[in-house]
Amino acid sequence: MKTITLQPQRLTKNDLLDLEVRGLVRTIRPPHAITIKPEVDMVTPLYVCDERSGPHQLICVRKNQTTVRLTRHSDNEEVIFLNPHEARYRPLYLVIAYHSYDVLQEKAHAGTLSQEDFRAFTIPFNDPETLIFAILKDTPHCEVTAPGPGEAPVFYVTEPASMTMDYVDLAEISLNVL
Secondary structure, three states: OOEEEEOOEEOOHHHHHHHHHOOOEEEOOOOOOOOOOOOOOOOOOOOOOOHHHOOEEEEEEEOOOOOOOOEEEOOOEEEEOOOOOOOOEOOEEEEEEOOOHHHHHHHHHHOOOOHHHEEEEEOOOOOOOOOEEEEOOOOOEEEEEOOOOOEOOEEEEEEEOOOOEEEOOOOEEEEOOO
16 A cells, blocks of 8 residues: 655635535535525525435534544535634644545556645634535545644534445555644
8 A cells, every 4th residue: 555645734715615626625605696685585505415314413523533544425524623712722634635535546546646636734723714614425534633742623523414434545644743
C-alpha cells in the first residue's frame, strides 16, 4: 500500500467552493435570489437523503483519533464546527479525497495515487465561512486530532440515522503535524 504524507492548511471559504465544484461537499447557502416578492416565502431543499438511510440525527463527536483512516458514507452528512464555549481543543484536521471512492480505487489499482488526490485542512472553529457544510456521499474523508495533552476537539454532525460507513483502505495517509 502506498504511503502519502499531507501538510494540513487552514480550511477557507475558497477551499470549500473548490471542493463543491468537484462534487465532494455542499456549502450551506441560499440557492436562490435573496430578493423575493413581498409576503412570499421561499423554501428550497438543498438535498434529500435516501429513505433507506433512516431519519436524520444530530450527533456530537469528540475526536481523539490521531491515525488517518478514511471512510465513506452511503448518504450525505453535515459537519458543524462550532465551539460555543471557546474550549481550548487540540487541533482538528479534516482529510478529504479530491475524488469519489470509485475514482480513487481506479487510481490505486493503476498505482497513480499521490498527494494531489487528497487534502488536509486544519479546522477553524466558529468561522462563519466554514462553520457548516455537507460532505456528500461516497466522498472519502476523516477527521483526526493531534496527539498529546489537551482536550480532544468536539464537533457536531447531522446525518441519516441508519446510513452506513465503510473504511477506505487504498493508501496509508499521514499528516506532517502528527
